[in-house]
Amino acid sequence: MDLVVNGVEHSLDLDPRTTLLDALREHLGLTGAKKGCDHGQCGACTVLLNGRRVNSCLILAVTLDGTEVTTIEGVDHPVQEKFLEHDGFQCGYCTPGQICSAVGMLDEVAKGWPSAVSTGEDHLSDADIKERMSGNLCRCGAYPNMVPAIREAAGR
Amino acid sequence: MKTFTYRTATDVSQGLEPGATFLAGGTNLVDLMKLGVATPDVLVDVTRLGLDEVGDRPGGGLRIGAGVRNSDLAADPRVRRDYPVLSQALLAGASGQLRNMATTAGNLLQRTRCRYFMDATMPCNKHDPGSGCPAREGDHRNLAILGASPSCVATHPSDMAVALAALDAVVRISGPAGERTVPVTELHRLPGDTPDRDTVLEHGELITAVDVPPLGFAARSAYRKVRDRASYAFAVGSIAAAAQVDDGTVTDVRLAFGAVAHKPWRAFVAEEALRGQPATRESFLTAADAELAAAEPLRDNAFKIALIRNLVASVLEGLS
Numbered sequence: 270m271d272l273v274v275n276g277v278e279h280s281l282d283l284d285p286r287t288t289l290l291d292a293l294r295e296h297l298g299l300t301g302a303k304k305g306c307d308h309g310q311c312g313a314c315t316v317l318l319n320g321r322r323v324n325s326c327l328i329l330a331v332t333l334d335g336t337e338v339t340t341i342e343g344v345d346h347p348v349q350e351k352f353l354e355h356d357g358f359q360c361g362y363c364t365p366g367q368i369c370s371a372v373g374m375l376d377e378v379a380k381g382w383p384s385a386v387s388t389g390e391d392h393l394s395d396a397d398i399k400e401r402m403s404g405n406l407c408r409c410g411a412y413p414n415m416v417p418a419i420r421e422a423a424g425r
Numbered sequence: 426m427k428t429f430t431y432r433t434a435t436d437v438s439q440g441l442e443p444g445a446t447f448l449a450g451g452t453n454l455v456d457l458m459k460l461g462v463a464t465p466d467v468l469v470d471v472t473r474l475g476l477d478e479v480g481d482r483p484g485g486g487l488r489i490g491a492g493v494r495n496s497d498l499a500a501d502p503r504v505r506r507d508y509p510v511l512s513q514a515l516l517a518g519a520s521g522q523l524r525n526m527a528t529t530a531g532n533l534l535q536r537t538r539c540r541y542f543m544d545a546t547m548p549c550n551k552h553d554p555g556s557g558c559p560a561r562e563g564d565h566r567n568l569a570i571l572g573a574s575p576s577c578v579a580t581h582p583s584d585m586a587v588a589l590a591a592l593d594a595v596v597r598i599s600g601p602a603g604e605r606t607v608p609v610t611e612l613h614r615l616p617g618d619t620p621d622r623d624t625v626l627e628h629g630e631l632i633t634a635v636d637v638p639p640l641g642f643a644a645r646s647a648y649r650k651v652r653d654r655a656s657y658a659f660a661v662g663s664i665a666a667a668a669q670v671d672d673g674t675v676t677d678v679r680l681a682f683g684a685v686a687h688k689p690w691r692a693f694v695a696e697e698a699l700r701g702q703p704a705t706r707e708s709f710l711t712a713a714d715a716e717l718a719a720a721e722p723l724r725d726n727a728f729k730i731a732l733i734r735n736l737v738a739s740v741l742e743g744l745s
Binding site for chain 1: 468
């Protein structure tokens with residue numbers, strides 16, 4: 270199968286059981302996306318598929334023939350600088366997932382998508398950032414620094 | 426994970442060979458395969474069948490393609506305007522990443538999150554018929570209070586399905602034997618003595634779309650979910666409601682409860698009790714009591730009765 274990752278096309282011969290996360294980490298050497306829970310509950314494996322954030326641990330790579338995958342290694346976004354500025358991490362294990370998720374989330378906000386706490390048309394509040402980022406856990410508890418980092422990356 | 430062969434579906438009515446199962450977003454199925462609870466021999470990928478549009482129906486209402494992702498459906502301007510209960514229910518479920526993957530039909534067909542079902546090493550009549558139900562005497566705080574059986578007390582975990590049940594949505598199904606339709610309220614079964622069957626679908630039948638009929642007063646509708654965390658958790662109890670109130674009287678109403686039964690629980694008894702009644706907290710509580718009279722709580726989940734009762738009153742007060 271062919272997988273386009275960060276703009277580079279790769280031809281892979283995979284066991285159909287291989288998840289996108291394992292294909293990235295074990296077959297392509299892209300270890301930025303992390304294996305946390307491996308069950309779609311922690312968000313450490315978040316990558317972008319055609320620009321949309323997803324959990325790569327729950328996607329079978331074989332289903333993605335021809336899809337554009339962006340991992341943290343291919344992300345170049347202001348949210349990265351803001352995470353450094355605000356110290357939005359401690360151990361860093363969840364950070365690639367947090368960044369990819371934030372990039373996808375800010376795109377959803379730009380498209381006017383609603384959330385459980387907002388209509389998507391109003392100001393991106395801290396409560397809204399927390400709700401929209403709730404699929405990414407941080408066991409160090411660096412959330413209070415991530416929220417302003419993401420808010421500033423959104424230009425608000 | 427047990428090995429399987431993979432192919433893409435080319436037609437909605439081609440059906441499935443024995444041991445095969447359809448794969449869409451994969452958010453539940455791939456997880457269950459990792460856990461050894463789902464062990465298909467063949468995965469048939471239906472995401473390339475083009476079932477991913479939300480369309481207007483000629484007589485009003487919407488036809489939601491089975492493959493429409495939960496996030497796209499929640500953001501659809503027609504859904505937000507005409508059926509806010511549906512958009513709210515979708516946004517109350519899962520996370521941004523999972524909603525980008527999960528599909529309409531996959532959401533309907535997701536399996537219970539009962540811990541014994543999710544653990545292949547435990548007895549469970551749903552994953553191993555005849556092995557017993559440890560939940561009845563074990564961890565059942567979040568399990569059923571309505572419609573359960575001695576063999577199974579599981580709850581259906583979907584939020585979206587609760588809204589669709591309230592909205593009289595109809596599931597469109599294709600298979601080798603042809604096409605048929607089933608109301609969402611009749612798609613999921615009560616467990617009885619065959620809890621291994623979640624729904625009335627036959628092997629090889631594929632959901633192709635969900636039709637939501639026009640319902641003018643659904644423009645005033647709401648979904649309220651109670652859970653153990655502020656976000657990203659399954660419901661402990663939830664309610665989908667739409668109400669038409671004229672001059673202080675409830676002229677029409679739709680109500681459904683989530684996380685209380687093996688299926689999204691359409692509260693027909695409460696609806697009937699409410700029509701023609703004054704739109705007061707007292708009427709709402711009386712109607713909730715009429716529905717919940719059938720509840721048979723377990724040792725640790727009787728609190729759900731009061732929870733649902735209070736949700737009915739609070740959400741209907743908000744809509745009145």
